[in-house]
Amino acid sequence: MSEIIKLIKRVPKAELHLHIEGSLEPELMFKLAKRNKIKIPFGSVDEIKIAYNFHNLQSFLDIYYQGAKVLISEQDFFDLTWAYLLKSKEDNVVHTEIFFDPQSHTDRGIKFDLVINGIHRAILKAKKELGISSKIIMCFLRHLDEQSAFKTLDQALTHKDKIIGVGLDSSEVGYPPSKFERVFNKAMEEGFLTVAHAGEEGPSEYIWQALELLKVKRIDHGVRCLEDEKLVQRLRDDQIPLTVCPLSNVKLRIFKKLKDHNLKMLLDKGLITTVNSDDPAYFGGYLNTNLIKCQMALNLTKGDIKKLIINSFRSSFLSEDKKKKWIEQINKLV
Ligand code: ADE
Ligand code: ZN
DSSP, rough: OOOHHHHHSSSOEEEEEGGGGGOOOOOHHHHHHHHTTOOOOOSHHHHHHHHHHOOOHHHHHHHHHHHHTTTEEEEHHHHHHHHHHHHHHHTTTTEEEEEEEEEEEEHHTTHHHHHOOOHHHHHHHHHHHHOOEEEEEEEEETSOHHHHHHHHHHHGGTTTTTEEEEESSSTTOOGGGGGGGGHHHHHHHTTEEEEEEEESSSSSHHHHHHHHHOSSSEEEGGGGGOOOOHHHHHHTTTTOOOEEEEHHHHTSSSSGGGGGGHHHHHHHHOOOOOOOSSSSSHHTTTHHHHHHHHHHHHTTTHHHHHHHHHHHHHHHHSSSHHHHHHHHHHHOOO
């Protein structure tokens, strides 16, 4: 194993773009389907893996929402989150910021409180037993209407102690951030931080809207920003981080091959670029796999890897003190 790959594995890392429902491994999907007596349209783990051949974001989301239907009880959400945190431990991930999609559960009659309590219980246990810190970000599904988002925000108000921010995900094209300006304003009044998926499949105009209208602290994906030089300048001037998900982008055909990915270009343009796994159970790997495959495909230097890892801590919602502590440790190791 090369020195740089050993280094990637060894260094403490943060992950800022991870959908907990997207960490549902086929084996756990089967186990939960059995436990909850839910029929899934797959006969075996191998059949599931064959179905994970996507041609765009929507073809993935259709299977992702289908998979999430096996999640019923608080224990299921605990088990799902705990499994992800154990994987994080293996990868030396010491801080995670986890997205969840409450509407994909409440629309099936699952109680909001049960979802958040299951996820939260697992992150408390991980803090104690694995030394991993976490934040939770609640995403609105952009293919649903504003009224549904307002209702979801209302349900989150009694869980402000557990949820640090709100985000926006699901089908992008045709569902601009502007549709959610009012609900994001209300969320900010209530004290939530904001992030949004933008410029994944959708145009760079959606990144502008996320910045101007939703006042986001980070852009999730944002890889299409390079189509607009003024936008690149704005992202750089305001030091707005991008949570890039390279293996996801290849699986969803944003880029044909990993060697065509613009990650290195984003870094070289001085943007606060981070690497993340998005939906690791569906896209072929967790954080270390993303970093290692990118290093190999894009010839990333030790300096690039160090920058990516430091950027993730810098861009996190940790306190300034904690960020400083981790960055000092990385500076000692790399
Ligand atoms: N939900 C889960 N993964 C997503 C992605 N990559 N883009 C938009 N919505 C998502
Ligand atoms: Zn995502």
